[in-house]
Amino acid sequence: MRRLVAAIILITLWAASAETSSAAMWLVRGPGNTSMAADPACKAREVKAPDESHLWIDCWIAEKHVTLLIASVAPFVANDFTHRNAREFFAKITAGTEWSALKDSASFFGGSSFPGFEPFAQMRLIGRLCEPGKQCARAEEKLVAFKVLGTARMTVALIAMGDVEQKEYIVKGKSVATYRYFPDPISTMIDTFNFATIQNPPY
Numbered sequence: 548m549r550r551l552v553a554a555i556i557l558i559t560l561w562a563a564s565a566e567t568s569s570a571a572m573w574l575v576r577g578p579g580n581t582s583m584a585a586d587p588a589c590k591a592r593e594v595k596a597p598d599e600s601h602l603w604i605d606c607w608i609a610e611k612h613v614t615l616l617i618a619s620v621a622p623f624v625a626n627d628f629t630h631r632n633a634r635e636f637f638a639k640i641t642a643g644t645e646w647s648a649l650k651d652s653a654s655f656f657g658g659s660s661f662p663g664f665e666p667f668a669q670m671r672l673i674g675r676l677c678e679p680g681k682q683c684a685r686a687e688e689k690l691v692a693f694k695v696l697g698t699a700r701m702t703v704a705l706i707a708m709g710d711v712e713q714k715e716y717i718v719k720g721k722s723v724a725t726y727r728y729f730p731d732p733i734s735t736m737i738d739t740f741n742f743a744t745i746q747n748p749p750y
Contacts, residue, residue, distance in 0.1 A: 579619030613709030
């Protein structure tokens with residue numbers, strides 16, 4: 548009897564958790580048959596000339612404003628999904644958008660990649676924006692989250708840019724490093740970006 552009661556409680560808690568989760572997030576259907584869970588503080592941008600290859604999303608979380616772009620382009624070769632090709636990917640994916648002017652300012656310094664179409668190639672990077680030839684001051688540094696998925700038929704990407712959180716690492720009363728990161732809901736959204744019909748989740 549105790550086991551039955553425990554099972555009922557567990558199922559009830561799971562159902563309540565699932566209901567809360569679905570109420571807290573909404574599902575984005577993006578270009579290239581992609582999907583992503585979005586925070587309620589985010590809205591799809593209304594544009595004068597919408598197209599099937601780009602979807603802009605603006606998020607206002609607390610006092611932070613972050614913009615996300617989901618885009619689909621012609622396929623890259625699977626073996627090209629490596630860090631050394633990140634700037635080329637960024638330039639091609641942002642071509643023709645308001646972010647195309649940033650192609651020479653974006654540099655990527657961390658992340659991981661999987662160059663293979665089984666079931667799809669993946670690349671997830673973090674970078675910064677800085678004018679070419681200049682060393683950005685810490686206060687001016689802007690972060691870029693860049694996630695790319697690809698099959699033999701198409702390449703899709705999620706790019707996030709905007710305001711970030713900041714945390715100081717203190718050692719013996721002195722700040723020794725500054726850590727900048729996107730608000731947690733944005734990180735969750737990036738985690739959930741995936742092809743809608745492929746079940747193997749990206750990392």
